[in-house]
Each structure stands twice: as C-alpha cells, then as structure tokens.
Amino acid sequence: MILTKLQENTLQEIANISTGHAAKSLAELMDKKIKHNIPYVSVIQLEQIFDVIQNPEDETYMAALEITGDVKGVILMLMDEAGATLVAKYMTKKMLDEDLEKMTLEEQQELKFSVLLECINIIGNSYITTLVEITKLKIESGLTDMAIDMKAAVLDRAFLKAGATSCSELIYIKSELYLTDEKYKNKNFIGEIVIIPNFEEKDKIMEGVGI
Amino acid sequence: MGKYMVSIGQIKIGTNEDELCAIGLGSCVAVIIYDSFNNIAGMIHVLLPSALQKEASDMVPTRYADTGIKILLKKLIDKGAKKSLLRCKIVGGAELFSINSKILKSDVGKRNADMAIKILDELNIPLISSDVGGNSGRSATFYTKNGKLKIKTLRQGEKFI
Numbered sequence: 001m002i003l004t005k006l007q008e009n010t011l012q013e014i015a016n017i018s019t020g021h022a023a024k025s026l027a028e029l030m031d032k033k034i035k036h037n038i039p040y041v042s043v044i045q046l047e048q049i050f051d052v053i054q055n056p057e058d059e060t061y062m063a064a065l066e067i068t069g070d071v072k073g074v075i076l077m078l079m080d081e082a083g084a085t086l087v088a089k090y091m092t093k094k095m096l097d098e099d100l101e102k103m104t105l106e107e108q109q110e111l112k113f114s115v116l117l118e119c120i121n122i123i124g125n126s127y128i129t130t131l132v133e134i135t136k137l138k139i140e141s142g143l144t145d146m147a148i149d150m151k152a153a154v155l156d157r158a159f160l161k162a163g164a165t166s167c168s169e170l171i172y173i174k175s176e177l178y179l180t181d182e183k184y185k186n187k188n189f190i191g192e193i194v195i196i197p198n199f200e201e202k203d204k205i206m207e208g209v210g211i
Numbered sequence: 212m213g214k215y216m217v218s219i220g221q222i223k224i225g226t227n228e229d230e231l232c233a234i235g236l237g238s239c240v241a242v243i244i245y246d247s248f249n250n251i252a253g254m255i256h257v258l259l260p261s262a263l264q265k266e267a268s269d270m271v272p273t274r275y276a277d278t279g280i281k282i283l284l285k286k287l288i289d290k291g292a293k294k295s296l297l298r299c300k301i302v303g304g305a306e307l308f309s310i311n312s313k314i315l316k317s318d319v320g321k322r323n324a325d326m327a328i329k330i331l332d333e334l335n336i337p338l339i340s341s342d343v344g345g346n347s348g349r350s351a352t353f354y355t356k357n358g359k360l361k362i363k364t365l366r367q368g369e370k371f372i
Contacts, residue, residue, distance in 0.1 A: 059366075150348035153307060156239050
C-alpha cells in the first residue's frame with residue numbers, strides 16, 4: 001500500500017508547519033536563526049530502511065519522544081557529534097570551546113545528553129501541539145528515550161518503539177535543521193527531525209484535516 | 212564477486228567470493244550459516260526473538276529469529292549446501308546505552324541472541340564463534356570464500372571472528 005499524492009502532500013505540509021514551529025522554539029532557546037528544509041515523506045518497509053538512511057554507520061545521538069493517543073509513533077531528533085556540540089554550546093550560552101575541552105569525554109557526553117533531552121522535549125511537544133491544532137485529534141506525548149550509537153542501530157530501536165513489528169509499512173518523515181547566521185551566509189547542519197507515525201493510523205490524520 | 216547488504220528482516224545467500232553485510236546491528240542479531248566446502252553462505256538479520264504473539268496475517272517470518280533461521284536453512288539447502296557441513300556464526304544483540312536503561316530495562320538484544328543460539332542448537336548446526344551482547348552497535352561482513360566474519364564496533368575498531 002502506498003500513499004496517494006494528496007495524502008503525501010498533506011503529511012508533508014503538516015510536517016512542514018510543525019517543523020517550522022519546532023525550529024522556532026529551538027531558535028528562541030539558542031538565540032540563533034534556524035532554517036529547515038521541506039520535509040521528505042516516504043512509505044518504507046523495514047526491509048528497505050537502508051534506502052532512506054544515509055551514513056548508517058556514523059555515530060549518532062538520538063533523542064526520542066513517544067506519541068500516544070489517537071495517533072501513535074515516535075518523534076526523533078538525530079544529531080551527529082558536531083551538531084550536538086553546536087547545540088550544547090548555544091543552549092548553555094556561556095559555554096566556550098575551551099570549557100568544552102576542559103571536560104572529560106564522559107562529562108561532555110552527559111552535557112550533550114541533557115541538552116538533547118531538552119531539545120526533544122521542546123521540539124516534540126511543539127510538534128504535538130501543532131498536530132493537535134491541525135487535526136483536532138487527541139495526541140499526547142509519552143516517554144522520552146535517548147541513545148548514542150551507529151545511526152542504523154539507534155533507528156532499529158526507534159522502529160521497535162514505533163510499533164514496527166505490528167505493521168508491515170512505516171511512514172518516514174524527515175526534516176533537516178540548519179543553524180544560520182544573520183546574513184544566512186553560513187549554514188551548519190545540526191541535525192534532523194524524524195517522525196515515524198504508525199502507518200495504520202494515517203487515515204485518522206487525514207480525517208482530522210478533512211480529507 | 213558481489214557485496215550484499217542484509218537489511219532488517221532480509222535473507223541473502225552468497226557463493227564463492229561474495230560478501231554479506233549487516234550494518235548497524237543494535238539489538239538485532241545477524242546469523243550466518245555457511246558451508247565452506249561448497250562455498251555457500253547465507254545471512255539473516257532478525258529484529259525480534261519470536262513471532263508468537265503476533266497475528267499471522269501481517270507477520271513477516273524473516274524478522275524473527277525462531278521462524279527466520281529455519282527459512283535461511285531451507286534456502287541454503289535449496290542452493291546446494293550440505294546439512295552436515297553447515298557451521299554458523301552470530302553477531303549482535305547489544306543493549307544500547309540509554310538514559311532510561313535503568314528504568315526501562317529492555318533485554319531484547321539478549322533474548323534475540325539466546326533465541327538464535329537455541330534454534331541453531333535445535334537444528335544441530337555447530338556454532339563456531341559469536342560476538343553478542345555489550346553496549347555498542349556493530350557492523351558485520353562475512354566473507355564466503357574463507358568463512359571469516361569481520362566485525363566493526365563503534366569506538367572499538369575492527370576484528371575477525
């Protein structure tokens with residue numbers, strides 16, 4: 001089963017608006033400008049995940065927020081080392097490169113994890129709020145989870161959380177976030193937001209928006 | 212010579228110079244069964260130990276250790292491997308580091324590995340070597356021509372088993 005063009009566009013637009021809100025909240029907290037690209041929507045089978053994941057062996061920080069209620073699934077924030085360092089630096093504001101260098105690897109990782117936890121709470125909840133506003137469905141945030149490992153390995157874990165085993169297909173929505181300066185000259189990739197709603201519940205989202 | 216990627220729930224069979232790869236194994240387990248005499252090997256990448264609780268209608272048998280390994284064995288025999296010459300290696304089944312690991316204790320990695328070992332034992336296929344458990348993701352490449360398994364672990368480098 002695949003999505004119709006209308007369904008795909010609808011999901012893309014919902015993701016676009018939600019990512020915009022999420023990026024805005026994150027930007028306020030970091031006091032920086034954040035841009036995002038137009039979300040990419042696809043329906044995949046677990047067997048094809050390598051078609052959509054780039055660099056599956058790269059070390060990746062993952063923070064996940066479960067979605068419960070009428071629509072189930074997970075919202076993920078994925079960052080590489082450089083992205084996590086950038087966000088940690090700007091979110092803690094006073095943190096300088098020298099300060100980071102003074103910390104042990106464990107301390108740095110702990111800092112990044114707590115920053116990421118903050119990120120996923122802000123991004124995830126701003127996503128859910130937008131989803132609720134658009135679809136009028138009852139959607140709530142659930143447990144958070146975090147892991148650091150190879151990208152494919154942390155995604156396995158997320159797919160399990162999203163209930164990948166109970167349905168044969170998954171909707172994979174991905175938006176990339178970039179940190180930009182005042183004049184938009186520099187663009188630094190900080191991470192990507194991935195949403196995996198349970199495929200069987202896509203009709204509820206469509207009904208919610210009146211399609 | 213071919214290099215085959217084995218994604219979750221897939222089975223790939225290689226012969227002669229072929230390489231079989233499973234990238235980013237977290238709690239998943241890759242099982243390799245091979246016949247070195249006839250140069251045939253097969254790899255399966257399983258997600259969960261057992262499919263017992265799932266409904267039969269939407270079940271993909273190759274995602275589960277208990278059903279998938281038997282399918283892998285059948286495919287190898289169909290390709291010309293001799294049952295008595297088969298050997299196996301397994302890799303994966305880690306518990307990834309997580310902040311919630313103390314609260315939400317998940318042992319799916321261990322259960323995957325235990326189930327795979329149990330099924331292989333039931334099928335009478337000798338387990339030559341394994342690299343399971345731990346807290347880091349792994350990538351595995353199996354060389355059909357010499358039966359060696361290369362394992363790359365995050366922050367720990369590469370080794371052969």
